[in-house]
C-alpha cells in the first residue's frame with residue numbers, strides 16, 4: 001500500500017515510521033526542508049536505538065529507512081492510496097491542502113486528517129469527493145501508543161471506513177470508532193481528570209502534590225493530573241480544554257480553570273519551561289503530599305466518578321461503543337482500568353449516589369448525573 005504523510009513534525013514522522021514498519025511504502029511531505037531533514041535524522045536515531053536494543057535487525061532498519069522518501073512537492077503524492085495529514089491545527093490551511101491534493105490524486109485515493117480537535121465533516125467539505133475523507137487520530141508518540149481513533153464524517157463512505165479500519169489493524173494498532181464530535185473519545189472523556197483536579201485545588205481542598213498522590217496511590221494512575229499537565233504542557237492542555245468547552249457550546253462540564261490559564265500566561269508551562277505546578281530546576285524541592293487516607297479517598301473518588309460519568313455519557317450519546325470507550329482510555333492514555341469496567345466495580349448505585357451528592361452540594365449543571373447511569377441503576381444493569 002502506498003502511503004503519503006503531509007507534515008513531518010512530531011506526529012507525521014511517527015505515523016510515517018508506523019506505516020513503514022508495517023511494510024507500506026511511504027512518502028513524507030513538508031513545506032519546510034528543515035523539518036524533513038530533522039525527521040530523517042530523528043528516524044535514524046530511533047532505528048539505531050532499536051537495533052542496539054536488539055528489537056530489530058540491521059536489515060530491517062535499512063528496509064524501514066529506505067522505504068520512506070522525503071518529498072517537497074504536494075504533486076509527488078499523486079499515487080498514494082492513503083494520505084494522512086498532520087500539519088498545523090488550522091482548518092483553513094488544512095482545507096486548502098486537501099483541495100489541492102485531491103486535484104492530483106485518483107478518485108479512489110483516501111484522504112485523512114490526524115486532527116485532534118477540528119470537525120471531520122468540515123474538513124471533508126473542502127473536497128469534491130468528501131466521501132473519500134476520514135479522521136485517523138494517532139496518539140503521541142505514534143510508534144509507541146497502540147490506540148488510533150477512527151472518525152468517519154457524515155460524508156464518509158462505508159467502503160472508505162472499512163478500508164481504514166483494516167489498514168489500522170494491519171499496522172498492528174488498536175482502532176476504535178468514534179463519532180465526529182469534539183474531542184472524539186479520549187480528549188472528551190479525559191477532561192475531568194484535569195478539570196476536577198483543578199477544581200478541587202481551587203476550592204482549597206488539597207494542593208497539587210496531594211491530589212497527584214491520591215490519584216497515583218489510590219487510583220493507580222501512572223501520573224497524577226498536575227504531573228501530567230506539566231508533562232503535556234499547560235499551554236497545550238489549556239487550549240484543548242478551551243477548544244472542547246467552546247465546541248460543546250459552553251457546557252459547564254468542560255469549563256476551563258483560571259488556575260491553568262494563569263499558569264500558562266505566566267509561562268509556567270511545565271517540564272518544557274522548567275516550571276509548572278512543580279519546579280523542575282536541579283536541586284529544587286517540591287512540597288510533600290498530605291498522605292491523609294480519608295482526604296486521599298475523597299479526592300480520588302470525586303475525580304473517578306466524574307470520569308465515569310463522562311464515559312457513561314459518551315456511551316449514552318453513541319459517541320462510541322462501551323468496548324471502544326474502555327479501550328480508548330486504557331490504550332490511548334494508559335488509564336489503569338477502563339472507566340465503564342471501573343463503574344461496574346464500584347457499582348452503578350455508588351456512581352449515581354456520588355454524582356447526586358456532588359450535585360446536591362454544588363447545584364451546578366457540571367455535576368449532573370448521566371441519564372444512562374440512572375437508567376441502569378433503575379433496571380439493575382451493569383456495563
Ligand SMILES: NC(=O)c1ccc[n+]([C@@H]2O[C@H](COP(=O)([O-])OP(=O)(O)OC[C@H]3O[C@@H](n4cnc5c(N)ncnc54)[C@H](O)[C@@H]3O)[C@@H](O)[C@H]2O)c1
Pocket residue numbers: 006007008009010011012029030031032035085086087088089090093097114115116117137138139140
Ligand atoms: N502533538 C500531539 O500530541 C498530537 C497528537 C494527536 C494529534 N495531533 C495533531 O496532529 C497535527 C500535527 O501536530 P504535530 O504536533 O505533529 O505538529 P508539528 O508542529 O510537530 O508538525 C507540523 C508540521 O507540519 C508542517 N506544515 C505546516 N504547514 C504545512 C503545509 N501547509 N504543508 C505541509 N506541511 C506543513 C510544519 O513544517 C511541521 O513540520 C495537528 O493537527 C495536531 O492537532 C497532535
